Amino acid sequence: MTQLFPNVDWNAMWVATGETLYMTLISGVFTFILGLLLGLLLYVTAKGSLYENVFIYRIVSAIVNIFRAIPFIILIILLIPLTVVIIGTMIGASAALPSIIIGAAPFYGRLVEIGLREIDKGVIEAAQAGGASKWQIIWKVLLPEALPALLSGITVTLIALIGNTAMAGVVGAGGLGTLAFNDGFQANQNDITLVATIIILIIVFIIQFIGDIITRQVDKR
Template sequence: MSDVMIDLLISAVWETLLMTFAAGLISLVAGLPLGLALVATGKGGLSENIWVNRLLGAVINAFRSVPFIILLVALIPLTRLIVGTALGTWAAIVPLAIAATPYYARIAEVSLREVDKGLIEAVRAMGGNRWTIIREVLVPEALPGIVAGFTVTLVTLIGASAMAGAIGAGGLGDLAIRYGYQRFETGVMIAVVIVLIILVCGIQWIGDRIVERLDHRQSRG
């Protein structure tokens, strides 16, 4: 590849990382409370409320059921309202975050439900309130699963960000479409695929190492 293409590739990698981590951070901040709410309002939860749980679950499932490419187009008015434009890297972060949040909420819910009920009951017996249980038991005990789920979410966002390139979001997907596909530059397409593989493997490796450090159950064993 020429020096120009290398510069474009580096710029595209930066845009992809920006979209992935910005949307990932938003999904973490919004998705974890949603996961906690699903667990807390579920049957036998800290604040059991089946109707609220069903309504919240229905909304989350509705967003998860919409294919990302359709969500990307449907959210164009909202994206314009928030960012001021429907094109570019920053504009892509809006639909990426909205798509990733319910996805991560369900992953967080699974991890939180796996927390030993005996620990929760022990804290309750000692007079701990709901927030104490969430802060001292639920989140710390589920942390390895929460981090593992966040890693999976980031990997999914890398693929979604590449798809967003189809409508001018920038990043590696946009580079692959404009140069690799439309201009038949096979070298660019191959380079983009290799970089995507490296990014996915790198994020997964880092996430796995963090989970290993956090998972105190292994040290107990």
């Protein structure tokens, strides 16, 4: 292995892998929570929905669209002041979290909204006819019915988060992105970049595999 990749410091590679997993998992949890809230808010305030409010829907929709449209590398730069306030520094794995979460939550929020819109209206009408309150419909009808779509969406989002952690590495966030850029690309040591890329691909395949299995398990259709 050493002869095949002579420039690779394997200890540094495993540390960088741990940092990438840390950023992905922590940001994934917060992205899931915030994205779920955004998606629910978009769905329930839409025209003809449970809490129809066109004004709130348009405001939230505009915010979601704006943050989805900003390229992630630019978003990191724009959020540096906020990152310094929250984390105390703009360098390191933890410093990348605010930008990654703010960049990904609107994306997942749209996936949540789409998943909720795919629910059969008849199921909701049946719950209303049975006397269920709006909150009961949300927690006992909408979320369970949309669960396969929500899990499939968070799988896609987690994979996107890995890409974001790699881009964040360019500005010193740590992880495989920083290692591939600083020690690999800038130092013209292509074997480091190659190994970092292979590890990222393995992580992506594992997440997709696990996500597909769980989604199939909960999908009763």
